[in-house]
Amino acid sequence: MLEAVKEIDYNEARSYYFPAASQESGDAYVACLDIALRFGWKVVLTHVFQPPCMYTQTKPSSIVIRPDGGVSRCISVYNDDPDFSGGNIAASDPMFENTDIGKTIEGNAEKCKVGKCPFFPVCMTGCPSYKKIHLKTVHTAFCRRGHLEKIIQDLGRLQNKQPKAFEQLEF
């Protein structure tokens, strides 16, 4: 259920439900979380606070290899988009390393630095595949700060309301 809310959050075609990364989608997420905890379900909050993704690593710890040998640096991108391609494993010089990623993130992070955003270590200017699909470039930030701040506020309320159940949450 929580993954479904996240999908809606990221799905521009369904923006009539919740604008992506909005405070409203944060509300919906915590409302679902509240219900899940009442049922005693185990909930892992990495749905919300996603760790830095494989794409943000200069030397990726994981890559995607397609049946034709093509390598993608993002688990959600399966085509030859040059922003995500790591060459082909059959090539003599496959380029698994994402050498320019530091510069790309740095270039996208002006607002993050000015605002001293506490989420930077996990956000790193946002999901690259989302940016490419919806914003048409990876050279920009996809900011979820308002969304994340709202979720943290609401998690505090939830902790007061259901302290025992809250302990079941995994971060």
Ligand code: SF4
């Ligand atoms: S949440 Fe927004 S301001 Fe914070 S690091 Fe991400 S893109 Fe930058």
